[in-house]
Amino acid sequence: MALNIADLAHYRHAGHITVSGVFDAAQTSAVVADIEKWGEEFLADLPTAERVWYVDGGVKARTVLRKLDNPHHHRESVRQLASTPSLVEIVESLVGAGVSVFFSQIFFKPPEGGGPKPAHQDNFYFGPNDLEGVVTAWIALDDATLENGCLYFGEGTNRGPVYAHEAPADEPYNLQLPPALMARQPMLPAPVMRGGVSFHHGNTFHQSGPNLSTHWRRACALHYVNSHTLFEHPALPYDERLKLRIS
Ligand SMILES: O=C(O)CCC(=O)C(=O)O
Structure with missing residues (x-):
């Protein structure tokens, strides 16, 4: 499932590319079942001070997670996704051979109010020593649609700079x-x-809208780096000990 020359040219120009059918229904269902179980355990043990980081503020009727960090470290089901040869082949064609997952996230985007993710650049968060050395593989575990909060991209912003970001107090x-x-x-x-x-380049502007539907929009984002890329000046703390060599 390698990308062809036109696909690679599209990625270099637009800063992202979508590849259909990388995983089948059995694979996505297995991961969903596993992260649901993990999410319940995580929520039960979550200290009050950390709730604001992980609980979705948009869903008022119940307490539901917005995200979970580093599933590649915590869950075998996600390690299997991350090392699937067809996925790794595409990642290597984008950043070069010899790749690792440096960080990963599950985004739950729950039905009936799952909150939006404002526009950002992953390379501002990660601060890599090589801006070309980072690619995010965002795996749709449910259909991601306009109604339930799919990603939006700023076409070609991969070819521009990394801008200073700001956060609400x-x-x-x-x-x-x-x-x-x-x-x-x-x-x-x-x-x-x-x-x-x-797949999106680390500089590409991206965001997602709220989930206005009655369906989940779960996704697993695997942030890969090539063999010489490190998060040198990250904006948030990332634990390099969790970096997982894939190829
Ligand atoms: O899934 C989302 O809503 C946000 C995803 C994202 O920011 C990312 O994968 O880098």
């Missing part, structure tokens, strides 16, 4: 691109069907 983790910059940046939706993967 009470949400220091929620770093985002300044509103004045976003006012002049069109963002285009990129729906992905379950089992498809959206």
Whole structure:
């Protein structure tokens, strides 16, 4: 499932590309079952002070997780996704051979109010020594649609700089691109069907809307680096000991 020359040219130009059908229904269902179980355990043990980081503020009727960090470290089901040869082949074609997962996240985006993720650049969060050495593989565990909060991208922003981000005073983790910059940046939706993967460059502006549907929009984001890329000046703490060599 390697990318062809036209696909690679599209990625270099637009800063992202979607590949359908990388995983089948059995694979996505197994991961969903596993992260649901993990999420219940995590929520039960979550200290009050950390709830604001992990609980979705948009869903008022019940307590539900917004995200979980480093599933590649905690869950065998996600390690299997991360080392799937067809996925790794694409990742290597984008950043070069010899890749590792440096960080990963489950985004739950629950039905009936799951909150939006404001526009940001992963390379501001990660501060890599090589801006070209980071690619995110965003795996759709459910269909991601306009209604349930698919990703939106700023076409070609991968070819621009990394901008300073700002965060609301009470949400220091929620770093985002300044509103004045976003006012002049069109963002285009990129729906992905379950089992498809959206790959984006670390500089590419991206965001997601709220979940206005009655369906989950769960996804697993694997942040890969090539063999010489490190998070040298990260904006938030990332634990390098959790880096997982894949190839
Ligand atoms: O899934 C989302 O809503 C946000 C994803 C994201 O920011 C990422 O994968 O880098």
